[in-house]
Amino acid sequence: MNSVTLLLIGLGCLAAGYLVYSRFIASRILKLDENFKTPAHEFEDGVDYVPTNKYVLWGHHFTSVAGAAPIIGPAIAVIWGWLPAFLWVVFGTIFMAGVHDMSAVWASVRNRGQSMGAVVGRVIGKRAQGLLMVVIFLLLLMVNTAFGTVIARMMVNTPSAVIPVWGALIVAFIIGQCIYRFKLSLPLVSLVGVIALYALIWLGPQFPIELPKEMMGINSVGWWVIILFTYAAIASLLPVWMLLQPRDYINGIQLFIGLGVLYVSILLFSPDVVAPAVNDNLPEGTPSMIPLLFVTIACGAISGFHGLVSAGTTSKQVDKETDARFVGYFGAVGEGMLALSAILVTTAGFATLADWEAVYSAFGKGSIGAFINGGGEVMHQGVGLSKEFSVTMLTVMAALFAGTTMDTGVRLQRYIVQEFGEMYTLPFLKSG
Template sequence: MSPVVLMLIGLVIFALGFFVYSKYLAKRVYKLDENFQTPAHELNDGVDYVPTNKFILWGHHFTSVAGAAPIVGPAIAVIWGWLPALLWVTLGTVFFAGMHDMGALWASVRNKGRSIGALSGRYIGKRGANLFLVVIFLLLLMVIAAFAVVIKNLLIGTPSAVIPTWGAIIVALLVGVAVYRMKWPLVPITIVGVVTLYGLIILGDMFPVVLPEQTLGMSPGTFWIVALFVYGAIASLLPVWVLLQPRDYINGVQLFVGLILLYGAVLVGAIFSDVKHNVVAPMINDAVPAGTPSLVPLLFVTIACGAISGFHGMVSSGTSSKQLDKETDARFVGYFGAVGEGLLSLGTILAVVAGFRTVAEWENVYSEFGAGGVQAFVDGGGMLMQDGIGLPASLSATVLATMAVLFAATTMDTGMRLLRFVVQEIGEAAKIKIGKVPATLVVVIVGLGLTFSQGLDGSGGLRIWPLFGTTNQLMAALTLSILAVMLIRKRSSPWPALIPLVFVFVMSFWAAIEQLSTFADPNNPDWLLFAIDLVIIVVSIWVIIEAVLAMRRAALEPPEPVDADASLTAVRETV
């Protein structure tokens, strides 16, 4: 089968989702109001609350939520066959991720830009909110620690990505000044910025950077991890317009160009290239390697970002909601942001099921569960681009590796900003006021502590990563529960939230229970992960019970006026 068939199926489903289903959600379910005063205007402080062009904000949102997960998840999950991965990515994006991301953005905008953790206090209850913060803290800690290790490995494994990775920061700073201080038009700035980034990619391919054995007394791996945390800390403290917005926007456009190159290579290669690529992976793999877990429920937590992800709700309510210019922009920023991630996951599937020339090559890579990942995406996608559009193999690998690094880096710095918010919220719950700098120092210390907990190679950063999938999906279910309560109170249809809520909670809870038994294996126990998994399970049950009770109360109460949020006296978060 030609990969073009899979590509067209995915693109059609995504198009129907954005042009049909997202309009239904915007008009009939969330009832987005162009005249509603968003927190970006009401609380404009020039730092975190800044009214932002929807295209720039989409770039921030898309690159922040994407990270490496929509590459890693599908690139691992195809071990069960390409059909389950394709169905979950496409249908999950349209009916789960899009409504979840747009809903979290809407919910936060209607509540002074408050985070999902803070919203749980209003709509579920104080006990649920405090427990919610536990899940959020663990999830964000996993993200920043693991992504630091992923980026470090990519910078060492693909040294040609070093120059474009760090050069992108300088480009972003210049773009920020040009847009917000010089007031130059966005289109020419975008063109110049993207051309410059691709120029840096070509430069990086010509001059790969390999660090010496010792840099400032540290090994290359240790140096890159420390440098990433220092960068993330600085980026999380700067006003969003200085670095966060322009970096994410220009990266988003550049990364979309990269996806166009990948999709174009598939199409052009199928029509004009002498080397024809076919889907070599099985549709349903009946001969998975020994030790591979069952398709159900593990598929639905292995592919999180790219189908539905709780982390998206934290970005939507943590940073994006504070920058939304008009409430109606939530459809483009939130729903299309999810579609953008779905497109990345679909591109990953194409790369890892059709980027190998023979079944034997594919089976050699997927010899065990967990194999594949980012490297399979880079290698397979590079082969498609080389054979399809004639891009040299080394340059193709640099383009895709830089895409992966920039996605992961933007997610890491956004994650650090969000974790800083969470530390401050925890302080508020304990009646302790924590400033931005002390909160950021806490994030850096805890993050580096976890990352280096098993050695200076950073292996500790992946110590609790096996829990990411289930924790992330349980977080998505908890976010959907808040949306359901809000919709019930406004007498809007809650079913677009309730159906994904039930499905995601059942699958992720099932996966968490299976993992619990694995961690307690008497032959190879892991009591730390067992304890954390048990805490997450108990907290999730508790919060869901609180949410169900809140839904019952909401159904019995008088309907809340559509414009009730405009008169809320909610106190602005200290951020």
């Protein structure tokens, strides 16, 4: 099977899902109303409730729900073969993830921008709300810890990615000021911002940054984790328009351009898929595909975390209720496209089946390294970018996806703490 064939089939199905199926759900089932007064207007406070351009909000939602999971999950799941992963990503995105995200945004918008916990409290009771909020808080903590560790390891393994990843924060802050304070043209600001981000990717390999292997008894990965969570805690207290929203927006554009380069590379290089459609020669210790496939690929098909983001930060920024289709459904489609790229480069980014089997010698061995190295080879062969630049670019893509999800996750934890303050009348928690 040639990778171009899979690419065209996958993109064609996802496009049909957005253009046809999402329109049906939005107009006939949810009945989205352009004139409905959204919480962003009703409770506008300049911090969390901010009416937002749907393209900017799409960038926030897409990068927040995507994270590194739609890369890592498919990159691991192809050990069972490319066909099960491909089918689950494509049809899961069309019929599950897209509908789930759009519906969660709509449900929260219709309930004053409240979280799922608050809605449960009103419908079922406060005890159920408290229990659900504890569970959600702990799950968010687990997600944030996982992504923080992934980013930290990427910073250690690819020092050339440090400047692009952290420099993106400065670019995002400036963009936020340009859009909201100085009211500059969004297309112009977007263009300059994207150029700046790719200039940072070029700069990264020239000035790689490495932390000492150990300081004060903590290794370099541990220090990066500390730095990341310190930043995320501070960012969660800032108004969304100042850093979170512009960062997600400009990163979303950058990442879609990166996906475009990856797809063009596949079209030009046209590598054959060397991995089997269904792998009958699984390494010893590999678990059964059913049901683990649906757990391994969650983001990229359907994930409950999307509901937390949709009803958490996203719903508080929706300008018009009809924007839920573009923001929610197309945000999920963007994630499906990322997962599709991960499947293609981890099955066609190898010269031979033997090379692929050498990497996939055990369950979990492929992961993000297979995506970065396989994708780097495809981009090098396809559009002629240097292998070092390609690897840095893909590492930055993965780190930015994980970082934006971590940012949103920590902010969602702040929302939960504030909800506890409101539930139990604790003023010091209400303030966040």
